[in-house]
Amino acid sequence: MSRIDVMKTYKLYINGAFPRSESGRVYELKNAKGSFIANPCWASRKDLRDAVVAARAAFGGWSNATAYNRGQVLYRIAEVMQGRAAQFADEIVAQEGLTPKQALAQVEEAIDLMVWYAGWTDKISSLAGAANPVSGPFQNFTTPEPIGVVGTFIEAKPSLTSLVGSVAAIIASGNTAVVIASEKFPLTAITFAEVCATSDVPAGVINVLTGKTPELVGWMGSHMDVDAVDASGLNSKQLTELKIAGADNLKRIHSFKSAKSPERILAFVEYKTVWQTVGI
Amino acid sequence: MTEFEYAPALESTSILNLQSDYNLFINGKYVPAKTGKRFPTINPATGEAIANVAYADLADVNAAVAAARTAYEKVWGKMPAAERGKYLFRIARILQERAREFAVLETLDNGKPIRESRDTDIPLAAAHFFYHAGWADKLDYAGLGANPKAHGVVGQIIPWNFPMLMLAWKVAPALAAGNTVVLKPAETTPLTALLFAEVCQQAGLPAGVVNIVTGDGVTGTHIVSHPDVDKIAFTGSTGVGKAIARAVAATKKSVTLELGGKAANIVYDDAAIDEAVEGIVNGIFFNQGHVCCAGSRLLVQENIQDEVIEKLKRRMSLIRVGNPLDKNTDLGAINSAEQLARITELTSTGDAEGAERWSAPCDLPSKGYWYAPTLFTGVSQTHRIAREEIFGPVLSVLTFRTPAEAIEKANNTPYGLSAGIWSEKGSKVLWTANRLRAGVIWTNTFNKFDPASPFGGYKESGWGREGGRHGLAAYLKGGKN
Numbered sequence: 001m002s003r004i005d006v007m008k009t010y011k012l013y014i015n016g017a018f019p020r021s022e023s024g025r026v027y028e029l030k031n032a033k034g035s036f037i038a039n040p041c042w043a044s045r046k047d048l049r050d051a052v053v054a055a056r057a058a059f060g061g062w063s064n065a066t067a068y069n070r071g072q073v074l075y076r077i078a079e080v081m082q083g084r085a086a087q088f089a090d091e092i093v094a095q096e097g098l099t100p101k102q103a104l105a106q107v108e109e110a111i112d113l114m115v116w117y118a119g120w121t122d123k124i125s126s127l128a129g130a131a132n133p134v135s136g137p138f139q140n141f142t143t144p145e146p147i148g149v150v151g152t153f154i155e156a157k158p159s160l161t162s163l164v165g166s167v168a169a170i171i172a173s174g175n176t177a178v179v180i181a182s183e184k185f186p187l188t189a190i191t192f193a194e195v196c197a198t199s200d201v202p203a204g205v206i207n208v209l210t211g212k213t214p215e216l217v218g219w220m221g222s223h224m225d226v227d228a229v230d231a232s233g234l235n236s237k238q239l240t241e242l243k244i245a246g247a248d249n250l251k252r253i254h255s256f257k258s259a260k261s262p263e264r265i266l267a268f269v270e271y272k273t274v275w276q277t278v279g280i
Numbered sequence: 281m282t283e284f285e286y287a288p289a290l291e292s293t294s295i296l297n298l299q300s301d302y303n304l305f306i307n308g309k310y311v312p313a314k315t316g317k318r319f320p321t322i323n324p325a326t327g328e329a330i331a332n333v334a335y336a337d338l339a340d341v342n343a344a345v346a347a348a349r350t351a352y353e354k355v356w357g358k359m360p361a362a363e364r365g366k367y368l369f370r371i372a373r374i375l376q377e378r379a380r381e382f383a384v385l386e387t388l389d390n391g392k393p394i395r396e397s398r399d400t401d402i403p404l405a406a407a408h409f410f411y412h413a414g415w416a417d418k419l420d421y422a423g424l425g426a427n428p429k430a431h432g433v434v435g436q437i438i439p440w441n442f443p444m445l446m447l448a449w450k451v452a453p454a455l456a457a458g459n460t461v462v463l464k465p466a467e468t469t470p471l472t473a474l475l476f477a478e479v480c481q482q483a484g485l486p487a488g489v490v491n492i493v494t495g496d497g498v499t500g501t502h503i504v505s506h507p508d509v510d511k512i513a514f515t516g517s518t519g520v521g522k523a524i525a526r527a528v529a530a531t532k533k534s535v536t537l538e539l540g541g542k543a544a545n546i547v548y549d550d551a552a553i554d555e556a557v558e559g560i561v562n563g564i565f566f567n568q569g570h571v572c573c574a575g576s577r578l579l580v581q582e583n584i585q586d587e588v589i590e591k592l593k594r595r596m597s598l599i600r601v602g603n604p605l606d607k608n609t610d611l612g613a614i615n616s617a618e619q620l621a622r623i624t625e626l627t628s629t630g631d632a633e634g635a636e637r638w639s640a641p642c643d644l645p646s647k648g649y650w651y652a653p654t655l656f657t658g659v660s661q662t663h664r665i666a667r668e669e670i671f672g673p674v675l676s677v678l679t680f681r682t683p684a685e686a687i688e689k690a691n692n693t694p695y696g697l698s699a700g701i702w703s704e705k706g707s708k709v710l711w712t713a714n715r716l717r718a719g720v721i722w723t724n725t726f727n728k729f730d731p732a733s734p735f736g737g738y739k740e741s742g743w744g745r746e747g748g749r750h751g752l753a754a755y756l757k758g759g760k761n
Contacts, residue, residue: 127423128423130734130748130749130750132730132732132733132734132748133732134728134730134732134733135407135730135732136728136730138725138728140730140732140733142733142734142748142750147738227739240529240530243525243526243529243530244526244529246525247522247523247525247526247529248522249694249739249740250518250521250522250525250537250539250739250740250742250743252743270696270719270738271719271734271736271745271750272713272718272719272720272721272738273719273720273721273733273734273735273748274710274713274721274723275720275721275722275723275725275728275733276709276723276724277723277724277725
């Protein structure tokens with residue numbers, strides 16, 4: 001008799017731990033051929049709130065880490081992803097219906113994308129900041145700062161590059177992330193969470209929820225401690241719902257087409273201008 | 281000892297060519313509202329009407345947007361960028377030439393002291409046009425990649441506290457980036473915007489590039505909801521800002537918002553106290569406190585509180601409140617009866633919630649809308665006067681013991697527009713500036729503005745920046761700054 005595989009329990013990732021949904025709910029995932037793959041967690045509003053609490057708590061430390069340090073942590077994620085390449089590829093084959101070769105190509109692209117963003121952390125300020133020539137005895141500088149807690153809804157396909165492009169850009173400047181995995185193809189997001197847990201990413205900097213996107217859009221939008229949202233994975237109806245709810249605290253809500261763009265980083269910074277009086 | 285009194289030093293209004301009725305400015309011409317409806321604009325220093333102004337309804341807004349669209353597609357959008365820039369340079373120069381006329385009209389319509397309209401509002405407005413004129417043919421270098429594009433027609437809604445300056449903040453970058461505009465000045469201060477239309481005519485600006493529709497909040501909603509407006513730029517209250525965000529949620533409209541604030545002005549015990557007191561006064565009493573970035577929450581280190589308050593009261597007693605046209609006036613009129621009622625209502629909660637009120641002894645004029653310079657001590661963070669924007673000459677004083685506590689209290693607000701820091705220790709100033717969650721931070725100064733310096737807030741103080749390279753980006757596609 002052949003050996004029985006040890007199947008993985010796919011859980012949420014909140015504050016560096018892997019809890020199940022407090023609601024006790026799961027939903028069934030089938031592969032492209034219709035057979036059972038897994039029962040990922042069906043996250044609730046309460047899980048979302050726990051993730052935001054964790055992300056807020058992690059913001060101070062992560063945003064105050066040096067840009068060099070953040071760059072190394074992002075690079076470390078890429079290193080550990082490389083070791084898990086086969087697992088990511090298997091999940092992509094099972095879910096997205098790609099050939100193993102195509103799936104591996106996506107994994108390699110995603111790893112390289114993480115490396116690309118790792119190199120951005122200590123260059124954002126030089127490029128996006130400014131020394132402003134004001135008329136008076138002042139030194140006047142504008143510098144980008146992370147905006148805070150950023151939620152993100154991940155597109156279904158390609159599941160891994162979409163995820164990395166969004167999350168890496170969000171955390172590169174010092175934000176912390178609450179990730180809502182694609183409802184349809186969440187497996188790579190959970191494995192990515194396992195990578196984060198072993199990659200020097202401080203607990204709470206990246207939190208990953210799986211579940212039903214329509215259920216979480218409104219709660220993400222109305223949460224007063226979420227500062228911004230990457231809405232790339234939402235359809236236009238969900239985007240409108242998010243924007244209306246998000247107006248309560250004027251969330252910055254952006255969607256992107258390309259996974260690889262500095263615009264993704266710059267959309268989630270705030271510009272601080274400091275006037276320093278010059279004199280003796 | 282003889283006390284020398286100030287003699288009156290009134291700025292003459294003879295420079296003005298006031299009309300009894302003002303029209304809208306659409307497609308390069310002054311036209312009456314289609315309904316013929318008008319509303320009065322009041323001199324807040326007297327409570328008397330200055331003139332009647334056309335009230336723009338939906339049909340007028342439609343006409344203005346259509347004119348802006350045609351101008352964008354036929355003229356302005358096709359014009360070589362350098363030529364566009366030259367129009368802006370012309371406007372800047374004409375504003376400088378007619379600066380006194382604008383200053384007097386602004387003071388008459390708004391109630392602010394002539395000293396401020398003459399020395400701050402109008403010179404800065406001209407500077408904004410001059411600064412952005414130079415950007416027009418250099419957009420490729422604005423940090424947004426090559427060949428960034430204008431949005432098209434921009435709807436702009438501005439407040440009453442700096443009518444002409446806010447117009448310049450909105451119109452100059454919009455035109456430099458190649459957009460055309462439909463601008464709505466505030467209901468209570470429409471006159472300088474209508475005078476600006478004359479400047480556009482003198483500059484030979486093509487018809488339809490700038491359109492000015494006067495009216496009230498309803499006029500504003502017509503602009504916001506107009507399907508052919510590509511971008512909305514709004515300065516005003518956070519409540520209206522949120523309503524705009526909801527109104528455009530289902531559209532592709534781009535939006536920038538400059539909203540309210542409740543700025544902390546932090547005074548450490550190693551500050552130069554006399555300079556700090558001047559800064560506190562400038563921070564909250566500039567423009568009658570009608571300033572979104574006003575330093576309305578004084579956070580003073582506990583061990584110097586008594587000294588600072590005593591000096592502050594002495595200094596506040598010297599503030600000259602009265603006729604805004606008098607060149608010696610420091611504090612002018614409250615802009616409207618409505619705003620005065622709001623200040624009165626909010627400050628009464630200060631009394632009711634247990635803060636201690638002190639107002640500078642001064643004679644307020646019998647006509648018009650006035651409020652004496654006031655401070656509240658013993659304010660706690662839960663008091664409404666510590667949380668809500670009063671938008672008047674009222675300072676709430678809170679104390680702290682440690683720098684960490686100062687940061688905690690300063691950031692304890694849904695707003696994040698501005699902040700001030702007073703200390704003679706450079707490293708402490710920067711430590712504090714790094715931790716404040718606000719878009720503009722003044723160290724050992726306050727309420728400084730410059731076209732080259734980005735202005736705008738964190739959190740519920742708005743979306744985007746105005747001024748500098750970052751402000752320009754808001755008027756270009758691809759720019760998410």
